[in-house]
Amino acid sequence: xxxxxxxxxxxSSLVDVVLNAHHPPDDDDTGDAMPPSSLLxxxxxxxxxxxxxxxxxxxxxxxxxxxxxxxxxxxxxHTLRLRSVLCLCPEPYPEPNHHxxxxxxxxxxxxxxxxxxxxxxxxxxxxxxxxxFVNIPEDRIREALKVVLDVKNHPVLIHCKRGKHRxxxxxxxxxxxxxxxxxxxxxxxQRFAAAKxxxxxxxxxxxxxxxxxxxxxxxxxx
Amino acid sequence: xxxxxxxxxxxSSLVDVVLNAHHPPDDDDTGDAMPPSSLLxxxxxxxxxxxxxxxxxxxxxxxxxxxxxxxxxxxxxHTLRLRSVLCLCPEPYPEPNHHxxxxxxxxxxxxxxxxxxxxxxxxxxxxxxxxxFVNIPEDRIREALKVVLDVKNHPVLIHCKRGKHRxxxxxxxxxxxxxxxxxxxxxxxQRFAAAKxxxxxxxxxxxxxxxxxxxxxxxxxx
Numbered sequence: 001x002x003x004x005x006x007x008x009x010x011x012s013s014l015v016d017v018v019l020n021a022h023h024p025p026d027d028d029d030t031g032d033a034m035p036p037s038s039l040l041x042x043x044x045x046x047x048x049x050x051x052x053x054x055x056x057x058x059x060x061x062x063x064x065x066x067x068x069x070x071x072x073x074x075x076x077x078h079t080l081r082l083r084s085v086l087c088l089c090p091e092p093y094p095e096p097n098h099h100x101x102x103x104x105x106x107x108x109x110x111x112x113x114x115x116x117x118x119x120x121x122x123x124x125x126x127x128x129x130x131x132x133f134v135n136i137p138e139d140r141i142r143e144a145l146k147v148v149l150d151v152k153n154h155p156v157l158i159h160c161k162r163g164k165h166r167x168x169x170x171x172x173x174x175x176x177x178x179x180x181x182x183x184x185x186x187x188x189x190q191r192f193a194a195a196k197x198x199x200x201x202x203x204x205x206x207x208x209x210x211x212x213x214x215x216x217x218x219x220x221x222x
Numbered sequence: 223x224x225x226x227x228x229x230x231x232x233x234s235s236l237v238d239v240v241l242n243a244h245h246p247p248d249d250d251d252t253g254d255a256m257p258p259s260s261l262l263x264x265x266x267x268x269x270x271x272x273x274x275x276x277x278x279x280x281x282x283x284x285x286x287x288x289x290x291x292x293x294x295x296x297x298x299x300h301t302l303r304l305r306s307v308l309c310l311c312p313e314p315y316p317e318p319n320h321h322x323x324x325x326x327x328x329x330x331x332x333x334x335x336x337x338x339x340x341x342x343x344x345x346x347x348x349x350x351x352x353x354x355f356v357n358i359p360e361d362r363i364r365e366a367l368k369v370v371l372d373v374k375n376h377p378v379l380i381h382c383k384r385g386k387h388r389x390x391x392x393x394x395x396x397x398x399x400x401x402x403x404x405x406x407x408x409x410x411x412q413r414f415a416a417a418k419x420x421x422x423x424x425x426x427x428x429x430x431x432x433x434x435x436x437x438x439x440x441x442x443x444x
Contacts, residue, residue, distance in 0.1 A: 049403040056406070058280045058443075080443055181271040184278070191413050221280075221302055
């Protein structure tokens with residue numbers, strides 16, 4: 001497998017990166033910046049270290065979340081023994097990722113949701129620019145949730161580009177099904193979205209109706 | 223069970239709280255402020271909603287992390303069917319929590335680590351005040367890790383007061399055992415510590431020697 005070249009970085013500067021990470025200048029769903037998981041990639045390959053995708057975390061038994069996996073993340077994903085991947089980006093899935101899924105018998109579910117900022121009102125409104133209202137298509141989130149709730153698809157990795165907004169909404173709706181209070185759902189969303197939290201995502205999760213999705217598999221924690 | 227009174231809070235102000243949460247004024251291991259998980263508690267009890275502890279997350283199969291659970295969190299903890307709790311605070315464990323553990327046959331492991339800031343050099347140094355060096359006792363982290371690695375103790379909840387520094391160090395050392403690269407370990411630590419990230423914790427995790435702890439249970443992801 002040919003791996004893309006990556007920037008190497010000393011531990012000292014890594015510490016600086018981490019301590020200043022709560023205000024990343026390019027940390028946005030629409031940005032093209034290299035995710036931090038690609039840092040140190042060359043060294044880690046030599047050491048046999050694993051590189052989880054950006055914003056990777058375990059959601060519950062058989063459910064993981066992350067940003068878009070790049071080539072450096074594939075050895076790590078292999079250790080998860082995934083049965084499916086749920087991608088929330090509308091763009092065609094990259095061929096190297098497709099190849100990885102095919103060669104490991106992993107099913108791809110794709111529910112494309114536009115991740116770009118669509119302003120709810122006048123673009124001259126600074127408040128609006130800082131906290132954009134993005135239209136989350138409820139039907140797609142609902143279809144995505146059905147995939148997540150089907151244990152036949154487990155272990156499943158939910159991902160979008162940065163693992164913040166679209167993934168955060170799907171996980172937030174799953175937490176509603178798990179009867180988490182809204183404070184805790186928002187707290188978890190905030191942990192991944194950080195300074196990029198969107199009021200429209202919070203509203204979407206608050207208003208999302210779970211009454212037709214009452215069948216939580218027994219493997220889940222709650 | 224008598225539950226403590228809690229502040230109620232409208233959804234609108236909750237949104238404000240979340241969107242401004244990356245600079246919490248009282249968000250420190252040594253603070254006495256009520257954790258956000260206590261917000262809305264009264265309403266949630268009525269609705270049968272669950273309140274995970276502050277900074278709660280699943281680390282891996284059979285391993286959870288959080289801040290200090292209060293009474294409002296006990297119904298949620300019950301759903302995790304814990305076999306043990308690993309507390310990293312040196313203070314005597316509160317009687318109500320003790321009672322919960324006893325009544326559910328949950329074993330308490332306590333490895334007390336002081337969570338207060340101890341400045342590595344002159345207190346007049348502003349930089350030092352912002353990023354304090356705290357002495358992490360390696361032997362206790364090592365003993366704590368052995369408890370986490372023993373599947374007979376699973377499911378286990380690791381917690382300190384805020385679920386940021388002490389818990390973050392134990393989880394970070396566990397990630398080293400799972401062969402995660404340092405960038406990803408720091409990224410995860412940062413997600414929970416946010417603006418309170420400590421350079422001394424990062425250094426501790428970087429320097430922690432895992433060579434005597436090579437026996438990772440098969441139940442872990444990597």
